[in-house]
Amino acid sequence: MAVKIPSASVGVKINDWYNAIRKFNVTDAEMLKAEIERDIFRMEEDQDLLLYYALMEFRHRIMLDYIRPLEEEKVSSEFSEILKDIEDKQGKLTGLLDYYFNFFRGMYEYNNHDYIKAISFYRRAEKKLLHVEDEIERAEFHFKMAEIFYHMKQSHVSMNYALQAIETYQAHETYKVRRIQCEFVIAGNYDDLESSEKALPHLENALKLAREEGQRILEGHTFYNLGNCYYKMRKADQAAEYFHKAVVIYKEETSDILPKACFSLALAYFKLKQNEQAHDMFNEGFRIAQQSNDPIYISKFHFLQAIYINEDGMDSLSETFQLMESRKMYPDIEDLALEAAEYYNEIGRLSDSVYFYQIVFNARKQIKKGDWSYEV
Amino acid sequence: MAVKIPSASVGVKINDWYNAIRKFNVTDAEMLKAEIERDIFRMEEDQDLLLYYALMEFRHRIMLDYIRPLEEEKVSSEFSEILKDIEDKQGKLTGLLDYYFNFFRGMYEYNNHDYIKAISFYRRAEKKLLHVEDEIERAEFHFKMAEIFYHMKQSHVSMNYALQAIETYQAHETYKVRRIQCEFVIAGNYDDLESSEKALPHLENALKLAREEGQRILEGHTFYNLGNCYYKMRKADQAAEYFHKAVVIYKEETSDILPKACFSLALAYFKLKQNEQAHDMFNEGFRIAQQSNDPIYISKFHFLQAIYINEDGMDSLSETFQLMESRKMYPDIEDLALEAAEYYNEIGRLSDSVYFYQIVFNARKQIKKGDWSYEV
Numbered sequence: 193m194a195v196k197i198p199s200a201s202v203g204v205k206i207n208d209w210y211n212a213i214r215k216f217n218v219t220d221a222e223m224l225k226a227e228i229e230r231d232i233f234r235m236e237e238d239q240d241l242l243l244y245y246a247l248m249e250f251r252h253r254i255m256l257d258y259i260r261p262l263e264e265e266k267v268s269s270e271f272s273e274i275l276k277d278i279e280d281k282q283g284k285l286t287g288l289l290d291y292y293f294n295f296f297r298g299m300y301e302y303n304n305h306d307y308i309k310a311i312s313f314y315r316r317a318e319k320k321l322l323h324v325e326d327e328i329e330r331a332e333f334h335f336k337m338a339e340i341f342y343h344m345k346q347s348h349v350s351m352n353y354a355l356q357a358i359e360t361y362q363a364h365e366t367y368k369v370r371r372i373q374c375e376f377v378i379a380g381n382y383d384d385l386e387s388s389e390k391a392l393p394h395l396e397n398a399l400k401l402a403r404e405e406g407q408r409i410l411e412g413h414t415f416y417n418l419g420n421c422y423y424k425m426r427k428a429d430q431a432a433e434y435f436h437k438a439v440v441i442y443k444e445e446t447s448d449i450l451p452k453a454c455f456s457l458a459l460a461y462f463k464l465k466q467n468e469q470a471h472d473m474f475n476e477g478f479r480i481a482q483q484s485n486d487p488i489y490i491s492k493f494h495f496l497q498a499i500y501i502n503e504d505g506m507d508s509l510s511e512t513f514q515l516m517e518s519r520k521m522y523p524d525i526e527d528l529a530l531e532a533a534e535y536y537n538e539i540g541r542l543s544d545s546v547y548f549y550q551i552v553f554n555a556r557k558q559i560k561k562g563d564w565s566y567e568v
Numbered sequence: 569m570a571v572k573i574p575s576a577s578v579g580v581k582i583n584d585w586y587n588a589i590r591k592f593n594v595t596d597a598e599m600l601k602a603e604i605e606r607d608i609f610r611m612e613e614d615q616d617l618l619l620y621y622a623l624m625e626f627r628h629r630i631m632l633d634y635i636r637p638l639e640e641e642k643v644s645s646e647f648s649e650i651l652k653d654i655e656d657k658q659g660k661l662t663g664l665l666d667y668y669f670n671f672f673r674g675m676y677e678y679n680n681h682d683y684i685k686a687i688s689f690y691r692r693a694e695k696k697l698l699h700v701e702d703e704i705e706r707a708e709f710h711f712k713m714a715e716i717f718y719h720m721k722q723s724h725v726s727m728n729y730a731l732q733a734i735e736t737y738q739a740h741e742t743y744k745v746r747r748i749q750c751e752f753v754i755a756g757n758y759d760d761l762e763s764s765e766k767a768l769p770h771l772e773n774a775l776k777l778a779r780e781e782g783q784r785i786l787e788g789h790t791f792y793n794l795g796n797c798y799y800k801m802r803k804a805d806q807a808a809e810y811f812h813k814a815v816v817i818y819k820e821e822t823s824d825i826l827p828k829a830c831f832s833l834a835l836a837y838f839k840l841k842q843n844e845q846a847h848d849m850f851n852e853g854f855r856i857a858q859q860s861n862d863p864i865y866i867s868k869f870h871f872l873q874a875i876y877i878n879e880d881g882m883d884s885l886s887e888t889f890q891l892m893e894s895r896k897m898y899p900d901i902e903d904l905a906l907e908a909a910e911y912y913n914e915i916g917r918l919s920d921s922v923y924f925y926q927i928v929f930n931a932r933k934q935i936k937k938g939d940w941s942y943e944v
Contacts, residue, residue, distance in 0.1 A: 311728060322695070346722040351942060352687060386937040533925075542918035549909075549925040561762040566727060 199238035200303050202231045203296025206241075206248050210293055213248070213255045214275060225252060240329065244292040251289060254278055287323035294320070295333065302336075307344050308564045314340065328367070331360035335370060338377045345559075347381040354378050368405050372398045372414075379417055388421040395421065412441035416453055423460060432460040439473075451481040451489040455496070459531070462500045470500065488524070491515050495528050499535055506544065513551065520563075526555040575614035576679050578607045579672025582617075582624050586669055589624070589631045590651060597628060616705065620668040627665060630654055663699035670696070671709065678712075683720050684940045690716065704743070707736035711746060714753045721935075723757040730754050744781050748774045748790075755793055764797040771797065788817030792829055799836060808836040815849075827857040827865040831872070835907070838876045846876065864900070867891050871904050875911055882920065889927065896939075902931040 205228050212220040232245065258274055279286045298313035314337060324330050334357035341350035358374040361367040375398040379391035395418050402410040419434035435457035442450040454477025461470035474496055481489035494512045498505030509532065516525050533548035581604050588596040608621065634650055655662045674689035690713060700706050710733035717726035734750040737743040751774040755767035771794050778786040795810035811833035818826040830853025837846035850872055857865035870888045874881030885908065892901050909924035 308724070311724065315728060319698070322698075341725070344724050346725050348684070348687065348720050348940075349717070349722050349725045352691060355942065384936070386933045530929075537922050542922055546913050546918055546921050546925070549922070553906075557762045560760070564724075566731065 196236040197231055197234050198303060199236055199241040200296055200299040202228060202235050203241055203244060203292070204300045205231065206244055207293050207297055209248060210251070210289060213252055216255060216258075216274075218256070221252060221255065225249070240292070240332070241296070244289075244296065247285060247289055247292065251282075251285060254282065284323060287320050291317050291320035291323055293317075295336075299336070302340055307340060308566060310340055311344075327360050328364065331357045331367075331370075334360075335374060335377075338374070342377050342380055342384075345384055347384045350377060351381045354381070368401045369407065369410070372401050372405075372407070372410050375401075376413070376417060379421070383421060383424060388424045391421050392418070408441055409445050409447060412438050412445065412447065412453075415441065416449075416456070419453075419456060419460070423456070428460045428463040432457060432464060432466075435460055448484065451477050451484070451486055451493075454480065455489060455492050458496055462496065474501070487515075487519070488521065491521075492524065492528065495532075499532060520558075522555045522558045526552055526559065529555060572612040573607055573610050574679060575612055575617040576672055576675040578604060578611050579617055579620060579668070580676045581607065582620055583669050583673055585624060586627070586665060589628055592631060592634075592650075594632070597631065601625070601628060616668070616708065617672070620665075620672065623661065623665055623668065627658075627661060630658065660699060663696050667693050667696035667699055669693075671712075675712070678716055683716060684942065686716055687720075703736050704740060707733045707743075707746075710736075711750060711753075714750070718753050718756055718760075721760055723760045726753060727757045730757070744777045745783065745786070748777050748781075748783070748786050751777075752789070752793060755797070759797060759800060764800045767797050768794070784817055785821050785823060788814050788821065788823065788829075791817065792825075792832070795829075795832060795836070799832070804836045804839040808833060808840060808842075811836055824860065827853050827860070827862055827869075830856065831865060831868050834872055838872065850877070863891075863895070864897065867897075868900065868904065871908075875908060896934075898931045898934045902928055902935065905931060 205224060209221060209224040209228060212224055228245065232242070235241070255278075258278060294313045294317035298310045298317060301307075301310035301313060314333075317333065318337070321330060321333060324333070334353045338350045338354035338357055341347075341353065354374050354377045358371060358378070361371045361374060375394040379394040379398070382388060382391035382394070395414055399411065399414045399418075402408075402414055415434045416438040419431045419438060421431075422428075422434060423431035435453055438453045439450065439457055441447075442453050454473055458470050458473035458477055461467075461473055464470075474493065477489070478493040478497075481493055491512050494508065498509040498512060502508070513525060513529070516528075529548045529551035533545050533552060536542070536545040536548060581600060585597060585600040585604060588600055604621065608618070611617070631654075634654060670689045670693035674686045674693060677683075677686035677689060690709075693709065694713070697706060697709060700709070710729045714726045714730035714733055717723075717729065730750050730753045734747060734754070737747045737750060751770040755770040755774070758764060758767035758770070771790055775787065775790045775794075778784075778790055791810045792814040795807045795814060797807075798804075798810060799807035811829055814829045815826065815833055817823075818829050830849055834846050834849035834853055837843075837849055840846075850869065853865070854869040854873075857869055867888050870884065874885040874888060878884070889901060889905070892904075905924045905927035909921050909928060912918070912921040912924060
């Protein structure tokens with residue numbers, strides 16, 4: 193099967209089309225229109241995009257209606273005045289088009305991981321959100337905002353949008369999957385706000401919904417997230433229980449995030465000093481990570497090996513951290529260095545402990561520093 | 569001079585007035601109106617509030633106009649229908665009133681440090697912002713948003729609003745003080761994003777503006793902020809220079825934040841091992857903090873004493889941290905514990921170093937955990 197075109201890319205092309213329309217550049221507009229019509233056939237399903245397309249098609253016709261009589265009469269008129277005239281008369285349409293213009297551009301930048309740009313387009317879309325009459329569509333927008341701010345660790349802002357979105361979805365029986373996703377974002381924010389205990393009821397709710405929908409993979413994700421919460425609350429035994437349930441489902445569903453769950457489960461077992469189970473899980477996860485040639489999880493399993501298996505593994509440990517650093521895996525470095533710092537403190541190797549605490553601090557700085565820039 | 573009433577409190581009272589008006593409760597509305605008119609005489613200056621008052625006064629008269637003929641004709645009509653009729657006809661007025669209703673409620677919650685509630689009211693105000701025609705007033709709103717999100721360390725969101733606000737202020741020669749404040753928020757966000765070097769040009773600009781305006785105290789704040797940036801960039805010598813300039817101005821202006829600048833300057837001198845100047849500044853700052861009975865700075869000077877003056881001060885150090893903890897001074901604990909951890913690591917007292925690193929981690933958790941709750 194051919195790879196589907198992401199709707200955000202088609203959205204950005206419709207933006208170009210809009211620009212051509214607003215400049216009364218008929219040739220470009222017609223060309224882009226034809227190109228977009230071809231793309232839509234090979235595009236992932238997206239109702240919003242089809243609506244945007246339909247609106248733009250309508251706007252295209254308005255342009256032609258204005259242009260043709262002009263050509264016939266050979267009047268060289270001020271296009272900017274005509275544009276103003278069209279936009280005044282079609283205020284509602286222009287508002288909606290502006291909404292979609294900025295919304296799709298935001299999604300496109302988000303997919304390219306340029307979060308700063310994405311936020312600025314999303315915020316422009318938000319100012320036109322009042323033109324969107326359908327409340328589910330507004331909830332979709334709020335969900336996208338919650339998602340991007342969660343990724344950027346702007347937890348309180350993300351929370352605000354997620355709560356707005358879920359309120360709408362709750363009133364509509366058919367949007368259970370989005371409700372589950374909202375619960376994940378809310379739980380994730382609570383986790384980031386060092387309040388994992390507040391995340392639990394949201395994950396319990398997600399679990400109920402996932403079961404009602406028969407969505408096994410979402411059930412697995414819920415178990416994984418529950419495991420994470422308990423681990424952060426320093427309840428490794430409950431964490432291990434949930435990670436185990438996630439592993440079972442990911443195996444059934446042959447999910448590609450199985451190594452992640454194996455790693456977390458092995459780590460929890462090592463913490464609990466359940467060495468036999470820990471070794472089994474380590475071996476299984478390491479093998480899968482190697483088979484799927486997953487460099488991130490291979491280095492994370494090397495970490496477990498250096499700390500818990502070859503006990504004097506400081507050399508191979510610093511090698512692993514250097515590798516992770518070269519790949520800018522700062523969130524992983526943060527978590528694993530903290531594990532190492534606490535482990536070495538526990539066994540009385542203080543200078544190693546201090547060394548890893550400093551790595552944690554440095555990773556946190558790098559995470560905050562990020563890879564962004566503002567145009568000021 | 570009597571203490572001025574904060575405009576946010578009067579704003580919340582106008583909100584009550586609005587509620588009474590919308591219920592056609594004439595007695596309460598008249599009473600609140602009279603009370604508010606008295607308050608306004610004793611209120612801090614606030615143009616926005618006066619505008620809100622004027623709009624509400626107008627809305628009050630509309631209510632009376634609708635009520636009086638009803639009373640004369642003794643018609644018992646459906647008030648909710650009349651309300652709808654008024655609000656439809658006065659759409660623009662209702663929009664503006666809703667804006668101010670939520671804006672002042674937000675400011676009120678902000679002043680009470682209930683940031684979560686404040687954000688939710690500000691966000692409702694934002695949806696009505698299109699009814700505000702004056703661009704300086706919209707910039708004021710954006711500045712308030714930048715301010716609250718800066719306090720909540722939602723740096724990227726704060727940045728977005730601050731850039732919007734400053735763009736407007738830049739076009740208006742007369743808003744230099746707000747421009748300086750915007751530059752402070754932008755610089756503060758860069759600091760929080762571990763990008764202090766990007767804060768410098770904004771502070772340089774603030775310095776230029778403060779001098780143009782002859783605002784000595786803002787010049788002092790700029791020097792203090794510059795000192796902080798250089799300190800975070802581990803350039804203690806340049807930091808000391810700027811802290812010194814801030815101290816000079818704060819003395820001239822008898823500012824109550826003089827102990828803060830003395831503390832930072834003493835710390836920078838200790839770092840630079842310029843012990844004589846460090847002791848002088850320590851003595852001066854400590855004396856002022858004691859004279860003004862400032863418990864926060866008294867404990868921070870105790871910290872300097874325990875680390876740099878009485879070198880085996882672990883006992884008095886843990887006492888100081890306990891005191892700070894009981895006052896929930898987590899941001900101070902974070903900074904000072906990190907100083908201590910690094911200091912003890914440097915002089916080879918590793919177990920003390922690890923102890924303080926753990927205090928840093930705990931403080932960061934407490935800061936994130938915060939003191940908030942969401943109604944879900």
